[in-house]
Structure formats: structure tokens, C-alpha cells
Amino acid sequence: MKYVFVLFFLLLFGLDIYSKQWAMGSLPIIHWHEGYPFGGIGVFDLGSVTFSLNFVTNLGAAWGLFAKYTGALFIVRLGIICGLIFFLALFNKGKMPGFPIWLIITGAIGNAFDYWRYGYVIDFLHFTFWESSFPVFNLADTYITLGAISLFLLTRAMPRAAQT
DSSP: OHHHHHHHHHHHHHHHHHHHHHHHHHSOOOOTTSSBGGGBEEEEEOSSEEEEEEEEEESSSGGGTTGGGHHHHHHHHHHHHHHHHHIIIIIITTSSOHHHHHHHHHHHHHHHHHHHHHSSEEEEEEEEETTEEOOOBOHHHHHHHHHHHHHHHHHHHSOHHHHO
16 A cells, blocks of 8 residues: 555656646747737636646746745755655654645655756646636646645544644
8 A cells, every 4th residue: 555655646746747848848938928818828718717838937936936045945845845754754653644745745846856957847737717817837736735725624624632
């Protein structure tokens, strides 16, 4: 069972890396106001909600925050990854669900790998909602978000005695 768990997260990491490579090689670099909304390749348009593929580089964290501090941000990312792995290995002892934390770790490693390899993170999934652009993101960001939401929901559902 442990090996299936490891293989699953290696598969997620591989999908993230492959999807970013695909985006770099396949998506045109178009100015934001050329082509399908904001210069991307349209996937669907439901009127008030659109989804497109847009190649974007991100020097910062979520929404491009801290883009001027790329080196410090990389160190913080590595610290968070190491801290979460350290927590799971030494302190968790089955009290908190490990799956959501491993999702967060996998996503964080994917984005840290991008920064280490390219000097920026590759984003390419883009939604607009009622003509408001949602920040462009990638699979690693999705893993982090799903892990954080799952962790929140699972810890809220746990009995108080199990959380201590």
C-alpha cells in the first residue's frame, strides 16, 4: 500500500512537470489582448465563464505576490516543503490525515522545481468569471489548493480528541 501511495504522488508530480513542458512547447506567446480571451487558446466559453490555455511565467507566489523576492521565496518554499515532510515523518503519528499534506508537498515541489530549473514558475490554466480574470495557475497550484481545502475539511470533521 505504501508503494502505491508513493507512485500516486510521483505520478502527480510527473503530470505537473509534463503539463508545464507541454505548455512551454505548445502554447503560443501572444499579447494579452490578441486571440481568445486574454491571448490564450480557448477550451470552452459558457458565456459568463471561460477557460483557456495561456502560457505565463510567474516570478512570485500565488497571484504573483513577492515577485521581487524570488531568492527568498525559493528558500521559503524549500523550508515549507522540508517542514511538512519533517512534520509527517516525526510528529504526525497518524493524528492528521497525511494525504492532503502530501498533495500540498507535491504541488510545492512542482513549483519549486520550476523555479530551480527556469527561474520562474510556469502557469497556463486560465479561467474568467463574468469577464473578471482569475489568476493563471498550473497543476501544482491545484494540488496545493485541493490539499489545503481537504486538510481544512478533514480536520474540521475530526473529533476533538483525535486532533490533540
